Amino acid sequence: MATPPFNIRRSPLMLAATLAFGLGAGSAIAQPLERARAAQARGDLRAAQIDYRNAVRAQPDNAAVRMGLAQVSMDLGDPDTAEREARAALERGFDKAQATALLMRTYLARGRFRELLRDFPQVDEPAALAAQIAAARTFAELGLNQRDAARASAEAAVRFAPDSADAQLAAGTVALAAGDRAAAEAAVDRALAADPTSQEAQLRKASFQAERGQIPMALETLGKLITQAPGNVSARVLRAELLIRTGQEQQARPDIDAALRIFPSHPAATYLTALMQVRAQDWRAADETLQRMGAALPMLGDALLLQATVKRALNEPGQAEDAAQRYVARRPDDARGAKLLASLQLERNRPDAAAATLTRLAQRNAADAEAMDMLGRAHVAAGRPREAVIAYARAAEMAPNDSGIRARLAAARLASGDSRGTSQAATESLRLAPEQSGARELLAIAALARGDITGAQAEYDRLTPEQRKGEAAGTLEGLLALSRFEVQPARRAFEEVLRNHPESIGARLGLARVATAEGNPVLAERLLVEVLQRAPSHPEALGRLLATVMSGPPRAEPALIALQAAHAAAPNDPQLAITLATAFGAMGQPERGLAVVDTPELRRAGQGPQLPLTRSQAYAALERWPEAEQAARAALADDPTFFPARRQLLSLLLRNGDQRGAEAMLEEALRTQPANAALQQLLLVTVRENRGLDAALQLADRLAGVVTMRPASLSLRGDLLMAAQRPAEAAQAYAAASRIDASSTLTLREAGALRAAGKPQEALALLSTWLQKEPDDIGALNLAAQIDIAAGRNDAAERLLTRLVEKAPDNAVALNNLAWLLQERGRPEDLQRARAMSERAYFLMPGPETADTFGWILSRTGDRDRALVLLRQSASAPRARGQAPDPGKVFRYAATLNAAGQKEEAIKVLEPALAGDAAFPERAEAERLLAEMRRG
Template sequence: MSCPISARTHAGIAGRGARGAILAGVMLLGSAALVPPAMAAALERAQEATARGDLRAAQLEWRNAVREDPGSATAHASLAQTSLELGDGEVAEREARAAMERGYDPVRGTALLIRAYLVTGRFEELLRDFPASSPSPANPAVAAQIEAGRVLALLSTRQQGPAREAGEAALRLAPDAEEVQLANATLAMVAGDRAGAEATLDRLLARNPRSVDGLLRKGSLQFERRELQPALDSFSRAVAAAPGNVEAHLRRAEVLLQLNDATRAKGDLDAALAVAPNSPPGLYLRAVMLSRSQDWAGVDAALQPIGAVLGNFPDGFLMLALAKRGLGQTAQAEDAAQRHLARHPEDPRGARLVAAFAIDAKRPEEAIAVLSRVAERGTADAEALDMLGRLQSQAGRPRDAAASLSRAAELAPNDAGILGRLAAARMATGDTAGTTAAAEGALQRDPNRPGVREMLAFTAIQRGDLPGAEAELGRLDPAARRGEAAGVLQGTLHLARFELQPARAVFSDVLRDHPASTAARNGLARVARIDGHPEEAERLLGEVLRADPANAEAIGQLAAAAAPGAPRAAQAGAVLAAAQEAAPGVLPLAVTRAGVMMRTGDAAGAARILAAPPLQSQGGVALPLARAEAHAAAGEWAEAERQSRAALALDPDSTPARRQLAGLLVRSGDARGAEMLIEQGLRAHPADAALQQTLTVLALQARGLDAALALADQLAGQPGTQPASLSLRGDVLATAGRARDAATAYAAALARSPSGELAIRQASALRSAGDADGAAAALRSWLATKPDDENAQLFLSQLDIQAGRNAEAEQRLEKIVARRPGDPVSLNNLAWLLGQHTGDAVAQSRALALAERAYFLTPSPDTADTLGWIMARDGQAAQAVPLLRQSAAARTAGRPDPGSAYRLAYALRAAGGREEALAVLTAALDGAPAFPDRADAERLLVDLRSPR
């Protein structure tokens, strides 16, 4: 912890420049012949005490000198000077006045008197008792001292304009006077002109190299720039010039601590506290030194006497918080940390400490909110961002975690731990390339970093490089190969190859050796669901959530199984409900269950769950947004609006919150209010595509097509709104149902500013207008100039499939899959196409491999349908049935989907389930519309009805 100990006002760091002149006068007096013997002895002892830095002894001797010769102006002046050095302003003022009454030099006497006012903080009285000088004062040197003092008093009362005028007056009166130069250096510092301040100090030190205040200020500027050795030299010169100067010793001790020279630092600290045992900066520095050895009782004892001024030190409350935490006084520690953060909201150290207390108190969302605020300010350090990323990962927010950890890695590029955690967060988002880059970076910095090779193996599986995954596992040392992560990966490898029984065996072995493994349970749950044992999958997922209520994979699997229309939606929903009720304060679990309930028609129940007391302290906009959605679904519009406003208050930059509130305002009849709300968001974020589209849709609904088109054109012409605004005219027309006109608008925008997004929108509009050939032609035209646009190639491949141009689609998808091996849509579509080559064993084998990878990456109804159909025709009907059953159930909406039912019936018949196949197909074909496989389905139905 750095320790800027000079917690003083501007006035407190000036006004000592007369010291050298005063002591010079004392030295002359010491050589005078008419000094009484007793006073001469006191004078000699005072000088010796001053030279060795014992100011208290010097003060005592000057008191003796005053008693011996009450009429001595110099004795009174010297006692005033020494008292000022000890911070005793009242004595200094009395003795300075006594010195001046006895004929002491008016310039030096005025300087002493003004310093006494400043040391005691009597700024208003100084300004009253020492008014501004006339343009032609009788004694310009005295007037300059007064103006210099007024500069500091005016700055301390926040009157910068008059302070500048006083500084200019002082310069006109006595430009070379030390107090004048110090005052103007202070003016420059207050104005932020450090270079100007330092130039003034350099001129002062050139004239008087022993100026203590000049040296202290010069050293402070050097210390601020982290020029530690030059700062040490400046402070050492100040100590040499004034061995009893408390600040000089403390500032040198501060530098020595930064240079890790604790022994010499302690010597300076002891010297300072010997002179001023109650010095707040000295006691604070003692606390800093004790904190290095974690002597928290000593730190606490050092800070207790300065509690009233602790807030004057930048790290005062932070130091107190650390001490109280070290002593186990948690409540006091947290209060001190909160007070530090309130004063210094940009300080990542305070944010980390406050977040740590929130974590200890089981308030993770509060910790995330605290760290997010310092991250948004741009002042978070690597440690704070790393802490934030960990919390976001634990809260099931991998994208946020990846963003935080990415920033942490930029600040600490050689930290293998941060890179490893970044790899894990990216892996959770499906960013295989980013995961690989971060993991490889971690291994470069720490070849033995635990868990990193396992992540590389997993990303290899994600991109279909199963041999690469095997190779990474092979590089693990024997102990790591026996670990949980390696076992889970081995089981995952079997699962990716659709080797269900070996996968089950490996996951079971991991669970036997590591009974708490949630990853092994998740793996077994996937095997069980594919293998047609959904009840086993539900049990396993329930166990995962009992151990780890925020486990994203388990939550996702159960939510998918509980979707309306799923074959065991009620059972899966019950498991999800039990998990959420056991952990009502886990936000991702509560939001997911509420979403399932809303989809099944229980919006009021969803709202009750989201209003539960354990969630009340959760930060972020996710909770009020979910609450607003639930209340809206329940028809509770006022409460939905209130929650949307709460979300927007928490994060004014949240586009979802702004759009949600706008929709509710429209529903309540306040269309103009909704538009104003979106306009406000666009002023802050003019390029936000979602806000632009929302505003034009609001205009379309409220004022009609022409008004919406005019607004779209207006937005497109404003600076900072592109490229999103270029598509707005087409978007408005498409929303209004004028697809052909939308395509024309997109084409015009494309000609103006070519982009793949506009080309795809144009093609989509043409397809909506019933012109599939025109859509394909538009994409081919775009791809003739941009052949590497993978999104356009993928869209065109879908158009080719729909038009029966399978060969063209296959060629395009082969190229896409080569570049994007982890894209489940491309993998699935290519597998389906290759599966049409029924007589080609090589094509069938590759189709099966691609379909397995697509389903492994995204186990959706579409990928289950493709994989199950390929397996059924490949002689693996028993394995295909559970997949096709999942697909058929998910695609049912009121009545069976005939295509899915046909494929399920085909697999059932091949697997020996003739009667079920007949029932499924009969129900599906009864009154079914035409579909591509209708003829094959009818032939199968005839076969099933015929006698065996």
């Protein structure tokens, strides 16, 4: 607790007269006393204390000299000497009220609150003494958090001596503790009216003025106080702080020096010294100064924050983060501390920890726009674009004129798959800053994400020649070429970006896509490793390498080696470690996967549930069941809503035969997440496997009756019956649920059940009725088109798919299916329409199916070179272990090879596909082609 505001009224003339009366004019003590008073007058309290000590030695029974030594010792922060001398002054007859007041100050300075209340019981008279005791008891009771008692004591102090500055200050302190700053300042004003020379009252008045931003008035108040009492260290430190705050460091220096001369280890003055050194960027000196504060450092305002800043500048990140953590623990509502801590965590590649720090700040409603912006960056770095969107959107609300935040919001929306939201945010960013290129490029990329290649090109064309020299614009140029499957121009664009921007991630990813399209997986993998060396958590690079491992030979082992190389460069990156461990698991090497994720750094708390889940999966693969269960529970403790961890724990409980515990665990989860469809399904599957279908059906009916579990629970009975191969009954269950609460989900499931039950016409009728009510239902349009295609009604399917594409122009599946139907008609105009659609579908969803459609249409329209690249990619795409290549895709690749004059290669490709008896629609045509090629 800070030293409380007790001031003994001291009149220099009265004190001089008292001393002269006690000592005599010719006393040998006169010179030390004169020196002591002179030293006090100029603020040299150390010299004054020495002279008072000499005077005490000369005349130990002089009460006034003892009192002078007590007072100066108290001002020097020496309460032990002050207590001893104040008692001596009392014993020798000094004014009881004044001496008792100083004695009680020594108790308060050392936190001896209970002893003060015991040693100084309240008296009623004389009034001056009673007021001083009541005021001191006020502070002791506040120190013990006895607020009602403190209020009563303060009221008593004012009652005993309404014109006492100390009594009014006690009342003001009670008001301040209650949060009533207006009443507290009014009490200070009354104290000043009672005693304009009260040092504590002047100091408090200056503090209130500073809080209101009235810095010049506060400096004027402090100037008067320091002129009156040059040795008042608190006043000098406060004035120095205000001068530094207003950029007047040179004017602050004399006050800091004076405070440190009086009190060499004064924490606040030492802190201000370090602050000035930081402003001068003298980091080493600031560090040494802060170290001198010792145990006082954590107790002083922003000192821990300053220490974290200094340690960061000295490249001592561990100590910087420790200091920032301690500051945040003490002041969790201060956004400055949370932002500094989060930035340190981000610098140490721990985005999950940074996100947790900033989320806690936001939950306390203490986050500002900068903090929410930083939270968005942390989520992006952790691979959580949806959470990033929420954070950036909140930041944009707080700072509506910040174009940069809008641009980052656009980028996060793009990463989360919301291309239209991307366009909206990027457009707003451009409105705020029309000259920027970043938002324009995001608009183009958002258009590409929707498959709107024409719109993307239009945005690119709006860039100035200077803007097109940038990394993002160059990458965009390559992507535009790639979207049209112009492989060579795309490569040239990406290579140009790399020449000008050697660290570009986007250009490397583009070149990796080009390499894949050209059938060069070795180059693609090397480029993906280079991406991971620069961005260890990059989702596309990790995903592509992991998918290659999962596909099996021949590329699984090289892709695994590539992941290991990336991990060696960043062993503590959580997402990279998780991916490598998963890859080891897929290769049947769980012990190596466990070693990757079971390190001290990756075991630290606050890194998300995926790491402990990955450990659990590795333990389970090694049949280390207790550790597997413990790790799964750790994942759930980190995030109780993390469904994969819940599913993992369920499987472990069931393996141990704990069926009751498994069901209880899921029911407990549903109590906090009643509408969670995945949890409901998991519980039903568990009950069905453990207690049979009838028990599961009974539970499904019970869950469907709980309103808080809807709408997901309404489909449970039908889902169980479909899994039991009873589609007709399932259709009836879905229909009954629809009568309770009709929805697209229930309609689609009922139609699917009718189709599985051999009633496609009823399914189509149901969908047609639903589409009359909800004409924009994408799922219903798609399912109806599939039913028509299966029935050979291509014209009807084409009409439905056309409607679907109009409503969802970025639906790659619909685009691909419609393009296939159009190309089957074979007319030139249909082939041109199909070509544009398939190009767009492939760009939106590059994969074997879209590559096959796009490549075949290119082949049929005479663009065989580009067609061969796509069809080779489709025919040789990674597939499940043991699965043979799709013979239809192989036939189209072989036909194109033959048409391009590569007959021998075509025969080599087609023969294995026809070696067996696999049936496929083009088999007769493929056999005829092979026979023709063999005949030459």
